[in-house]
Amino acid sequence: MPDAFPHLDYKPKLPRRLDRGIGIVGAGGIVNYAHLPAYKRAGFKVVAITDKNREAADKTARDHGIPRVCATVEELLANREVEIVDIAVYPAAQAEIVAKAAAAGKHMLCQKPFADEYSKALRNVELAAKANVKIAVNQQMRWDAGIRCARLLIDQCWLGAPTYGSIQVHCNTNWSMWPWIYAGKRLEVMFHSIHYIDSLRYLLGEPASVFTSGSRAPGETTSAETKTLTIWEYESGLQVLIDVCHSTWTDDAYATFRLEGSEGVIKGTIGLMYNYPTGRPDTLEFMSNKNPGYWFAARLDSMWIPDAFVGPMASLMRAVEEDTEPETSGRDNLRTLQIVFAEYRSMAEKRAVRPREIVD
Ligand SMILES: NC(=O)c1ccc[n+]([C@@H]2O[C@H](COP(=O)([O-])OP(=O)(O)OC[C@H]3O[C@@H](n4cnc5c(N)ncnc54)[C@H](O)[C@@H]3O)[C@@H](O)[C@H]2O)c1
Numbered sequence: 040m041p042d043a044f045p046h047l048d049y050k051p052k053l054p055r056r057l058d059r060g061i062g063i064v065g066a067g068g069i070v071n072y073a074h075l076p077a078y079k080r081a082g083f084k085v086v087a088i089t090d091k092n093r094e095a096a097d098k099t100a101r102d103h104g105i106p107r108v109c110a111t112v113e114e115l116l117a118n119r120e121v122e123i124v125d126i127a128v129y130p131a132a133q134a135e136i137v138a139k140a141a142a143a144g145k146h147m148l149c150q151k152p153f154a155d156e157y158s159k160a161l162r163n164v165e166l167a168a169k170a171n172v173k174i175a176v177n178q179q180m181r182w183d184a185g186i187r188c189a190r191l192l193i194d195q196c197w198l199g200a201p202t203y204g205s206i207q208v209h210c211n212t213n214w215s216m217w218p219w220i221y222a223g224k225r226l227e228v229m230f231h232s233i234h235y236i237d238s239l240r241y242l243l244g245e246p247a248s249v250f251t252s253g254s255r256a257p258g259e260t261t262s263a264e265t266k267t268l269t270i271w272e273y274e275s276g277l278q279v280l281i282d283v284c285h286s287t288w289t290d291d292a293y294a295t296f297r298l299e300g301s302e303g304v305i306k307g308t309i310g311l312m313y314n315y316p317t318g319r320p321d322t323l324e325f326m327s328n329k330n331p332g333y334w335f336a337a338r339l340d341s342m343w344i345p346d347a348f349v350g351p352m353a354s355l356m357r358a359v360e361e362d363t364e365p366e367t368s369g370r371d372n373l374r375t376l377q378i379v380f381a382e383y384r385s386m387a388e389k390r391a392v393r394p395r396e397i398v399d
Pocket residue numbers: 064065066067068069070089090091092095112127128129130132150151152177179216217230
């Protein structure tokens with residue numbers, strides 16, 4: 040029976056010690072408009088930064104009051120004050136930095152996608168285990184208010200047995216923020232829907248098989264997919280739909296999620312996707328079949344960017360403190376990546392693919 044007064048304490052749980060030294064690799068967009076504002080709000084201590092582009096590192100250090108700019112990753116890793124390395128570079132460059140950080144005995148927060156090949160992700164996880172360091176992956180949508188509240192409601196029995204889940208996002212994405220993604224061969228699933236994949240796993244568990252159709256709008260110059268329709272099937276009969284289009288030209292863009300179950304319904308909007316990267320707070324409504332027709336609504340006051348970015352770092356710091364696994368650990372992320380690569384195999388082979396088919 041769901042409690043008449045659901046407990047929606049959705050803000051990230053902070054570690055006891057906030058002052059573990061963070062060293063950042065990569066001074067690009069996401070570090071400037073998401074990581075650093077989030078860490079400032081949480082009270083985390085950033086002690087150093089490096090970037091291949093020295094000017095970018097200098098400017099970020101100036102703008103955010105970071106005391107040290109390192110010329111190389113090696114110099115940053117040699118700094119004893121750095122306990123956690125926060126990596127935010129291009130996915131193809133991440134594995135080499137992970138290997139160096141593991142050898143230096145540093146814990147790591149890696150950006151999503153954790154790797155551009157499944158075998159590299161597996162190797163990262165093995166390296167970290169051998170070096171006895173922790174890896175968390177920055178799948179921060181799990182801490183986005185609407186998603187975290189949905190999970191709290193599920194845990195408090197508002198949904199019953201899940202029967203249907205969907206995330207539908209039709210927006211107009213400005214790819215000039217990421218020319219390197221637009222120039223690549225994999226786009227929508229690898230860089231965007233990976234958040235929905237990770238969040239839906241978090242809410243509903245692991246699908247048995249996935250089917251994805253990927254396409255582009257007329258006139259798009261990328262050779263990758265910018266719109267996808269995906270269906271997940273579960274052994275229980277639960278079905279999931281992920282429907283994403285980044286080239287909507289109309290003025291009625293939308294970003295919604297919906298979960299239906301034997302006992303209730305949860306639905307909401309993903310505020311960030313209405314005006315990236317400024318966004319707006321999520322909305323959330325839910326109803327139990329014990330009180331049909333009575334919809335409850337939560338007023339959510341935090342934003343995906345930057346507030347949700349506290350979550351993965353806080354979870355990593357707590358894992359270090361308590362010697363546990365971070366919530367979005369590298370090992371957990373292997374399951375998210377299996378679905379990502381299963382969806383690409385599905386697009387290529389035009390068939391439903393079991394995520395477990397994706398092995399080394
Ligand atoms: N919501 C999210 O989680 C989210 C949003 C946007 C981007 N990202 C991810 O963050 C990462 C960075 O994206 P961005 O938008 O900041 O890109 P960006 O192009 O703005 O910045 C990347 C920075 O990394 C630096 N860099 C690249 N290789 C390096 C290396 N080997 N050593 C040191 N510095 C290096 C570049 O010089 C550049 O300054 C990507 O993996 C992307 O997928 C995540």
